[in-house]
Amino acid sequence: MSPRRVTPSEAVLSAENQIRIALQEIVTRGGQATIAEIYAALDTGRTAVEAA
Numbered sequence: 001m002s003p004r005r006v007t008p009s010e011a012v013l014s015a016e017n018q019i020r021i022a023l024q025e026i027v028t029r030g031g032q033a034t035i036a037e038i039y040a041a042l043d044t045g046r047t048a049v050e051a052a
Helices: 015-028 035-051
Strands: none
Touching: 015 035
16 A cells, blocks of 8 residues: 555644745745745655654
């Protein structure tokens, strides 16, 4: 069985953590990031939560 995709809130990422991840991605990318890049960063955040 393959892993089921979940939303950030289902992965227990609070709204505050989602904002922190998004802002860190923007800073890492020199002050701008696309929505796709932010979603990818949140996916990484979810993966970290799922692994824990």
